[in-house]
Amino acid sequence: MLAGKVAVVTGAGRGIGREIALGMAAEGAAVIVNDIGAALDGQGADASPAQQAVDDIHAAGGQAAASYDSVADWDAAQRIVQSAVDTFGRIDIVVNSAGILRDAIFHKMEPAEWDAVLKVHLYGAFHMSRAAAPHFRAQGSGSYVHMVSTSGLIGSIGQANYAAAKLGIAGLSRSLAMDMSRFGVRSNCIAPHAFSRMIESVPGASPEEKAANLEKRRKQTRADQIAPLAVFLASDAAAGVSGQIFGARGNEVYLYSQPRPIRTLHRGDGWTPESLAAQLPAAWKSSLTPLERTRDVFGWEAI
Structure with a gap:
């Protein structure tokens, strides 16, 4: 499905990013495997995860090259995209999968913890997407696939920066x-559920709960189960799909709603704080979104 295409996958040395890189290579894409090889909190660097993914792609008969630049840096992101053009002649796909965690309950979160996470995730997605945009525009095609999270879409505790x-x-x-549609470019998101090292670190479960559920959930929600959706969204088969948010969990795929007005109140003479207090809470009580976490919303087991 991706024959002749060139993909850049960030955070591709481990976990979901690695499985997406392998999946795209298996479908014919030449892949730049980008990963600085940092620890979960973004500290340190290790070239071996990216190189191992490249070696595995080569062993399976695919094409790949490693990149060790950081998506958090504008100039480095330019080099990552340019490496695809220099090595394989073009770029067709950007998968923004690189990420770190600096979890902390909000009243204890430090500015450095906030900055570090936004730099890798949000700034990283911007840097990579922007670096590829001129190439996509010039060739009249391209696909972005971004990893998002139910931490932001639904809610999580101790992850304000990540959410x-x-x-x-x-x-x-x-x-x-919207901006790139005139150039034949698409952009979609995936909120993945997979028991990678990042997900296993999320707060909220006791050590006993984690020990009891870990092995079962590792088998039920694997990183390799995310890759088919990413491959599809990057392919020409998804030509009519853009601006959407998808989910993947185990053998399930699903489509998320996006914010739209669901209730209205009108008052001919306008509103005051007092009139809002008298009418709004009772009128909208049943429609307010509860303070739920992901596990409250996904009340069924993945199969």
């Missing part, structure tokens, strides 16, 4: 889809 970044990416994708 804000991921919901920001959803807005970025929607704008890309």
Whole structure:
């Protein structure tokens, strides 16, 4: 499905990014495997994860090259995209999968924790998307696939920085889809469920709960189950699909709604704070979105 195409996949040394890179290579794409090889909090660097993914693609008969630049840096993102053009002659697909975590309950979150996460996720998605945009525009085609999260779409505890970044990416994708549609370019998001090292670190479960559920959920929600959706969205088979948010969990795929007005109140002589207080809470009580976490919304087991 991706024969003749060139993809850049960020965060592709491990987890979901790695499986997407392998999946795209298996469908014929030449892949730039980008990963600095940092720890989960973004510290350090290790070339081996990206190189191992490249080696595995080569062993399967595919084409790939490694990139170790950081998406958090504007100039580095330019080099990542240029490496695709220099190595394989063009660029057709950008998958924004690179990410880090700096979880903290909000009243204890430090500015450095906020900045680090937004730099990799939100700024990284912008840097990579913007670097590819002139190439996509010139050739009249291209596809962006961004990893978002239910932490932003639904809610999570102790992840204000991550949630804000991921919901920001959803807005970025929607704008890309609109701005770039005249050039034949599409942009979509995936909110993945897969028990990678990032998901396993999310707060909210006790050590006992994690131990009891970990092995089962690792088998039910795997990173390789996300890759088919990403491959499809990057392919010409998804030519009519843009500006959407999808989910993938186990063998399920689903489409998210996006914010639209659901209730209205009109008052001919206008509103005051007092009249709003008298009417709005009772009128809209049943329609207010509850403070739920992802596990509250997804009340069924993945199969």
